[in-house]
Amino acid sequence: MPETIGFLKPRQAVLDRRGEIIADLADLLPEGCLISDERGLKPFETDAFLAYRRLPLAVVLPETTEQVAAVLKYCSRYGIPVVPRGAGTSLSGGAIPQEDAIVVGLSKMSRILDVDLFNRTATVQAGVTNLYISEAVGADGFFYAPDPSSQLACTIGGNIGMNSGGAHCLKYGVTTNNLLGVKMVLFDGTVIELGGKALDAPGYDLLGLVCGSEGQLGIVTEATVRLIAKPEGARPVLFGFAASEAAGSCVADIIGSGIIPVAIEFMDKPAIEICEAFAHAGYPLDVEALLIVEVEGSEAEMEAMLQGIIEIARRHGVVTIKESQSALEAALIWKGRKSAFGATGRVADYICMDGTVPLSQLSHVLRRTGEIVASYGLRVANVFHAGDGNMHPLILYNINDPADAARAEAAGNDILKLCVDAGGCLTGEHGVGIEKRDLMHHQYNKADLDQQMAVRAAFDPQWLLNPSKVFPLEGRPQA
Amino acid sequence: MIVHFEPASEEGIASVVRSAAAERVTLAIVGGGTRSGLGNPVRADRTLSTRRLSGIVTYNPAEMTMSALAGTPLAEVEAALAAKGQMLSFEPMDHRGILGTTGEPTIGGTFAANVSGPRRYVAGAARDSLLGVRFVNGRGELIKAGGRVMKNVTGLDLVKLMAGSYGTLGILTEVTFKVLPVPPAAATVVVEGLNDAQAAAVMAEAMAQPVEVSGAAHLPESVRGRFIDGALPEGAATVLRLEGLAASVEMRAEKLAAALSRFGSASKLDAGQTKALWAEIRDVKPYADGTARPLWRLSVPPSAGQQLVAALRLQTGVDAFYDWQGGLVWLRMEAEAEAELVRRYVRALGGGHATLVRADGEARARIPAFEPQAPAVAQLAERVRASFDPARIFNPGRLAAVA
Structure with missing residues (x-):
């Protein structure tokens, strides 16, 4: 397909020194930590934003923080761009490399270093997967709260890079609210530690700044995260509606009533059909929209909360209410929801939007999204975190038809502008990456963006860390 | 001017x-x-x-x-x-x-x-x-x-x-x-008569229970009487707050008290006392004493809080109470601020940081307030x-x- 999103032009001086650079990197790293042949580089050319790909100059897979530091020190000395990578599950192209870049993959740093149940913390290497943390402490009655749909694969380092969320952050917050500390390597190879096992740290909240910085401020190699005691029980309940708008306004009323469930997920009819065909979760197929509302606590607490929610849902004309009757049913309900993107991939190519809007705008934005996508002659499936207004329209298209792909991208841009104009933002949890980079002007004016870029330059004055991402390519301050 | x-x-x-x-x-x-x-x-x-x-x-x-x-x-x-x-x-x-x-x-x-x-x-x-x-x-x-x-x-x-x-x-x-x-309802479970180390263990245990404790503080005997007009029971008070729907708070309070019964006898504060108590803990009432005696705010791993105070007690005159499961220590010095000592011990006992929140003008001019x-x-x-x-x-x- 024709590429509408540009990358920085590769630095010829770097490309010319390719052989030398690879030899130098080989000296810095143990055997088996460097990939430079085309076949080996191929898996690293893109992430989950599949429409764009670039073969990097080389991939390094360090085993220690010191090795990461040695590579960054080298790259900073010779002006070589660096693209950090966790599991490569970014939906916004955050991990897509460029021809003159070294990919620093953290996959070999995948150990849990310390579990401290007294202080309810876990300290892990950046390549540990999200779900692995919860699995490691589950038997002791704890879990790590942020749960992106890709949690089986995605790494904690990548979660920090994107400040990832998930279905349950309505109650527990996103990555930044659950992160206590990091060890990270700055671009010149300096290793610093921010935060730790205490709840706050002295000085500026650099930890808060690093979280969600998309690999532009340094490379996180270790993280200390908060653990939370698992609730006694949790129960997802399905609420089916005859119209999307009714489901949307029901969400706003639930939140407005002062009841805050753990999760409120929304699916429209196309999404229900796709997910049900994949997961056989028992989703009702005769409704236009479905809410998955999860409550947790003791039996009596869940019952009390559900009564309140059911009352509100009735006011909005709910047509089906289905409580999960067993742990297996509950697991299937979540399996269907969490595999929504993968299941959609079985029926069509798609791009996934991630704008967040104020709850009062939910119904309006849903309706307009449908109109926008239809105006481009395309189809859309909506499956998203309704409780916090984080929308995920999946625009279905055919990746092998260039015109179709261009229309999908244009529709996506229109939807994101709609979200911003409704008082929301371009991205709630997937990050800007390359995907939304050129829309940043729509959300921020020049002074806003200049201030962000000045902060970025304070960390990486040469603009070598993940340089094609987040900020529009024009107007960047010169080192 | x-x-x-x-x-x-x-x-x-x-x-x-x-x-x-x-x-x-x-x-x-x-x-x-x-x-x-x-x-x-x-x-x-x-x-x-x-x-x-x-x-x-x-x-x-x-x-x-x-x-x-x-x-x-x-x-x-x-x-x-x-x-x-x-x-x-x-x-x-x-x-x-x-x-x-x-x-x-x-x-x-x-x-x-x-x-x-x-x-x-x-x-x-x-x-x-x-x-x-x-x-x-x-x-x-x-x-x-x-x-x-x-x-x-x-x-x-x-x-x-x-x-x-x-x-x-x-x-x-x-x-x-x-x-x-x-939250429509709130209550506080008070575990009575624990020393600082026991209290740290009790608070950690409480946080491991699926009862959603929303406040965990330990008020040693030296400060206990200065909260809610002396209405807390005799001895040190380890206080655990529960908030939410009324029926749920009731049940969780019972569950929590049962889980902690092996540590000491427990009593309960009602919603009114709970509100007053936690506002006073929040505002550090025992040390709102009209003096400029040095006051430190230590933010440390919860397990380190009481160890730190115990170690400092051997060196100098201090009074302290704990919030955040023991990870927030309000430490009032009897005489000098002892910045070097306090910060050395924080570093030695698991990290965190010490902020000098209050001191007289001379000490403030000399000691960096932030770590x-x-x-x-x-x-x-x-x-x-x-x-x-x-x-x-x-x-x-x-x-x-x-x-």
Whole structure:
């Protein structure tokens, strides 16, 4: 397909020194930590934003923080761009490399270093997967709260890079609210530690700044995260509606009533059909929209909360209410929801939007999204975190038809502008990456963006860390 | 005489800052002035107050967000929220008691100092509730960051950076924050007569139970009598707060008391006593004593809190009580501030940091209020600061490692 999103032009001086650079990197790293042949580089050319790909100059897979530091020190000395990578599950192209870049993959740093149940913390290497943390402490009655749909694969380092969320952050917050500390390597190879096992740290909240910085401020190699005691029980309940708008306004009323469930997920009819065909979760197929509302606590607490929610849902004309009757049913309900993107991939190519809007705008934005996508002659499936207004329209298209792909991208841009104009933002949890980079002007004016870029330059004055991402390519301050 | 600016608009503030930057005139930034004793003393040419930039801009209870101008009195914000059954989840403490200041705390000052209270260790700090800011940077430019939605990863999170920056990066003009419904019921389980080490174990055990404890403090015998008019039972009190639906609080309180029964006898405080007690813990009532005796705020891993106090007791006269499961220690020195000793022990016992919240003028001039940072982090912080305020005109000295 024709590429509408540009990358920085590769630095010829770097490309010319390719052989030398690879030899130098080989000296810095143990055997088996460097990939430079085309076949080996191929898996690293893109992430989950599949429409764009670039073969990097080389991939390094360090085993220690010191090795990461040695590579960054080298790259900073010779002006070589660096693209950090966790599991490569970014939906916004955050991990897509460029021809003159070294990919620093953290996959070999995948150990849990310390579990401290007294202080309810876990300290892990950046390549540990999200779900692995919860699995490691589950038997002791704890879990790590942020749960992106890709949690089986995605790494904690990548979660920090994107400040990832998930279905349950309505109650527990996103990555930044659950992160206590990091060890990270700055671009010149300096290793610093921010935060730790205490709840706050002295000085500026650099930890808060690093979280969600998309690999532009340094490379996180270790993280200390908060653990939370698992609730006694949790129960997802399905609420089916005859119209999307009714489901949307029901969400706003639930939140407005002062009841805050753990999760409120929304699916429209196309999404229900796709997910049900994949997961056989028992989703009702005769409704236009479905809410998955999860409550947790003791039996009596869940019952009390559900009564309140059911009352509100009735006011909005709910047509089906289905409580999960067993742990297996509950697991299937979540399996269907969490595999929504993968299941959609079985029926069509798609791009996934991630704008967040104020709850009062939910119904309006849903309706307009449908109109926008239809105006481009395309189809859309909506499956998203309704409780916090984080929308995920999946625009279905055919990746092998260039015109179709261009229309999908244009529709996506229109939807994101709609979200911003409704008082929301371009991205709630997937990050800007390359995907939304050129829309940043729509959300921020020049002074806003200049201030962000000045902060970025304070960390990486040469603009070598993940340089094609987040900020529009024009107007960047010169080192 | 120090010239005092009180602009009534964002543009007014920006204009003062632009001239100040051009003339290299330094500015002390104040809101209500109730926390002006926090941090190192500021030496500035002039003072700029946000007091006249006051008022709630938007409040939509159904969306659980509010926007207010920075100089809005915190009391006004909290009253507006209470009228709709909502609250600030981070329970900002009132510093007037311990610092002996007067005036009205502002919402801008609350976020600028990232002021939080007992619920912080489960519900997050002020920084976790802050969704969006407008501020004037040191070039006199009006900048916005974040927004009014719960989830937002669009660009760098300057919102977090502004929280707790003590007015050294920019002058907050408007803040947008998340609010939560006031829990309909609350109770406190009191476990009686524990020593500090036992209390730490009990609090950790409580946090491991699926009962959602929203406050865990230990009030040793030396301070117990100064809370809720001496109504706590005799001996040390380890207090655990539960909030939520009435029936649920009742059940969880029973469950919690049963789980902890092997540690000591337990009693229960009702909703009224619970509210009063946690407000007093939040405001550090035992040390709101009208003195300037040195007061430290130690933020450490919960397991380290009581070890630290025990170790310090062998060296010098201290009195202390604990919040945040033991990870927040309020430590009052009987005589000298003993900064070197306190900070050495914090480092030795698992890390964290020590802030000198109160001391007499001589000690404040000599001791950095905030924990000195590792050189690489301090240099980075300085570069970040320069990216906001290149002429270094905002609150000079406030965050300095050496006063």
